[in-house]
Amino acid sequence: MAANNRPLSPHLQVYRLPLTGLISITHRITGVLLSLGLMLFVYVLFAIASGEGAYLAMQSFMSFWLFKLAYWGFIYALFFHLCHGIRHLVWDVGKTFDRAKLDQYAVYELIASAALTLIAFIVS
Amino acid sequence: MNFKASLEKAADFFSVNKPTGHFWYQRVTAAALVPLSIWLLLLLNKALHAPYAETVDWLAAPFNTLAILGWIAAAIYHAALGVQVVIEDYVSDIPVRHLAIRVTNLVFLFLGVAAMLAIIVILLAR
Numbered sequence: 374m375a376a377n378n379r380p381l382s383p384h385l386q387v388y389r390l391p392l393t394g395l396i397s398i399t400h401r402i403t404g405v406l407l408s409l410g411l412m413l414f415v416y417v418l419f420a421i422a423s424g425e426g427a428y429l430a431m432q433s434f435m436s437f438w439l440f441k442l443a444y445w446g447f448i449y450a451l452f453f454h455l456c457h458g459i460r461h462l463v464w465d466v467g468k469t470f471d472r473a474k475l476d477q478y479a480v481y482e483l484i485a486s487a488a489l490t491l492i493a494f495i496v497s
Numbered sequence: 498m499n500f501k502a503s504l505e506k507a508a509d510f511f512s513v514n515k516p517t518g519h520f521w522y523q524r525v526t527a528a529a530l531v532p533l534s535i536w537l538l539l540l541l542n543k544a545l546h547a548p549y550a551e552t553v554d555w556l557a558a559p560f561n562t563l564a565i566l567g568w569i570a571a572a573i574y575h576a577a578l579g580v581q582v583v584i585e586d587y588v589s590d591i592p593v594r595h596l597a598i599r600v601t602n603l604v605f606l607f608l609g610v611a612a613m614l615a616i617i618v619i620l621l622a623r
Contacts, residue, residue: 401583420544
């Protein structure tokens, strides 16, 4: 049997990831989860399009604790992906690559995404 | 006349499959999504808590309609490009990889068309 020895990327279990690495893989995971969340978004739009009865059913469905949790998970994923996405745009112009800045901005991102989620939760 | 050269030039002009195309469109949609996501949050907040008429009226305001349609287009494209990278990284079998990318692209296209159709239906039924 011809074994496929080509390297797989990115390795997740082999190394202890630095903070930037953890945030990087979280960026990817939140991206995939947000993509799945698009289905939920389309469901909400279809509920609105189907008239008031379907709309009210959707609202009561979404007020069940499990779906509420999923909804706020989606919102947090959105803010996290947004904050790290902005840093990717900063990296694209070649800035903030030194070690101190990497860790510093990683902490800023985590604080900003948590704060934005909290603000959204309070004003909702 | 060198038809091949001009054909290549035309293909180059109209193609989105330039070597830097994926990278560039990922960034352009990302930048667009930064402001547009505010409208997504406003819509979701209305849809989950507000009375029916209020949500429909909000969605029917021209600027809100435009922003939500823009968000759908940018988000769907951004998601398709992103999932493509994930598939390329983890699916090493080339034919399976290409099939997986085509299938996910079709799913995202379907979701985007469905979302825009829903918006049209909401506006027409109002």
